[in-house]
Amino acid sequence: MSTLLVPARYYARLSEILPHHGVDPQRLLDTAGISITTLLQPDGRLPLSDVERLVAALIATDAPSEIPFALGKLLSVSAHSVVGFGMLSSPTLDDAMRFVARYFRLVMPSFRMRYSSTPNSGELLFTPAVAMSRACLEFHLEVIAMAALRDIEDLTGGARPPTRLNLSIPIPPHRRLYDTLSRVETRFAASGAPHARLELHADPRARPIRLADPNALKVAEQRCSALIHHVAEVxxxxxxxxxxxxxxxxxxxxxxxxxxxxxxxxxxxxxxxxxxxxxxxxxxxxxxxxxxxxxxxxxxxxxxxxxxxxxxxxxxxxxxxxxxxxxxxxxxxxxxxxxxxxxxxxxxxx
Missing domain, CATH: 1.10.10.60 (Homeodomain-like)
Structure with missing residues (x-):
């Protein structure tokens, strides 16, 4: 199992979802052997092995299958800390996507993000960076896909371009929830290399961000750069x-x-x-x-x-x-x- 540490802040948001589905968050954490104190620390991090146990414990509760879908929708741009700050300060959607792709390791180091664009489209591709169980992989692919859709929604002020979402997971029991997503066509495939791919059918460079601020963007770059220095130190x-x-x-x-x-x-x-x-x-x-x-x-x-x-x-x-x-x-x-x-x-x- 990888010794990689991942941000705990995303998993802390489960406490806002689980009670609505009859799951006691504290009992779930106890089963997974995770301290609530770690989750609530601003810079708290969890070993991937803890995340694996958390996902396994969640599945064992027979909680509804849509938990990862709901968790991803809950994660706004600001949930990504300094990287989210840089995204919100970027001039256009294209710039914001390039910013988060460049620093995605600060967001979710267990996955890679690749971004590309043309005058007519943009593509976000997420793939695992480390080995993990199939259950953990499918959980995270769904969370990441929904969070990416939420990011684009936030950055465009609700004017998200038509999007095709490709997920390498079996068709989930909550398939109907994907049908409620505005201007999103979803395709599932249980075979092939694991990935979540978002294809934007519009020019991301033509989508300005309302809160764009070059000075704030510079600050975000500097803070991310400081984190890179820390990476170098280890x-x-x-x-x-x-x-x-x-x-x-x-x-x-x-x-x-x-x-x-x-x-x-x-x-x-x-x-x-x-x-x-x-x-x-x-x-x-x-x-x-x-x-x-x-x-x-x-x-x-x-x-x-x-x-x-x-x-x-x-x-x-x-x-x-x-x-x-x-x-x-x-x-x-x-x-x-x-x-x-x-x-x-x-x-x-x-």
């Missing part, structure tokens, strides 16, 4: 960088660009990474390869397009770098993965 900066690059989903930044994003000097960033026994060149190469494999498997982009997206000025350099790691060309890799996954998009011409 020898996890390399993991943070890997997750940040994954969540960007659009190539690998240069050392200078990353330093600016993290509000660290390149010298300080290198010192932290050296202390962890690595360097940025090694990390960037590994992440470029990981993103290349993902795009070759799942994207409909050509190999040339993938090379440019990943920051290669010449597709031939991309082919050489990929072959050095994979032992085959990008084209061969793409063909092999197509054979193992018939549902993957057909590759376009190079």
């Amino acid at each position: 020898r996890r900066l390399s993991e943070w960088i890997e997750m940040t690059i994954r969540e960007m989903g659009e190539g690998v930044p240069t050392l200078g660009e990353l330093s600016q994003m993290l509000n660290l000097s390149t010298r300080t960033l290198n010192r932290y990474l050296n202390r962890e026994g690595t360097n940025y060149r090694k990390l960037a190469g590994a992440m470029q390869f990981e993103l290349a494999c993902e795009r070759l498997t799942r994207s409909a982009q050509s190999i040339t397009e993938i090379a440019y997206v990943l920051g290669f000025a010449d597709p031939a350099n991309f082919t050489r770098a990929f072959r050095a790691r994979a032992g085959c060309s990008p084209k061969t890799y793409q063909q092999r993965m197509r054979l193992t996954d018939p549902d993957a998009p057909l590759p376009p011409p190079v």
Whole structure:
């Protein structure tokens, strides 16, 4: 079981829901071996093992299946502490989504968030970052999906764009509740890689945020940066960088660009990474390869397009770098993965 610590504040909100469904919150916590004091601390954190026991204890009470649905709907943007502050201070919905994706590890470190947008749409993708039981996974996917819908609702002042929600969970007994969501089409799938995906059918950049404040946004950036410094102090900066690059989903930044994003000097960033026994060149190469494999498997982009997206000025350099790691060309890799996954998009011409 992972030793990861997750914010306790979200689970504390169960006390507002459970009594309405005949469940005693204190008895549930006692069964899970969790102290109410920990839940009520502003910066309280729970080991993932405690969260697993909490979910298992909740299921054992025969409480209604819609508890995670209700919990997610209860979590407003302000529930995300300093990250929520930054979201509310962002100029547009697009900026807010990029902000939370960048700092999602401060929101729910057991999951990853990736965000991308076009002039006509936006996509939020949530996937697990650590191993957990199926029951715990499905509980959190539903909570995260509903919380994301609530975030968008809050940020747009109730003008949430038409959205398609894809959840990799079986159709729940409370399916009817999803039908009540305004402008949301929900699809369930019990098979495939675990995820929650929200597809926004409108330009997020054209959705201004009423409380946008550049000075407040700067303060939020500084506070999140301070938390990143703390991550570095406990020898996890390399993991943070890997997750940040994954969540960007659009190539690998240069050392200078990353330093600016993290509000660290390149010298300080290198010192932290050296202390962890690595360097940025090694990390960037590994992440470029990981993103290349993902795009070759799942994207409909050509190999040339993938090379440019990943920051290669010449597709031939991309082919050489990929072959050095994979032992085959990008084209061969793409063909092999197509054979193992018939549902993957057909590759376009190079």
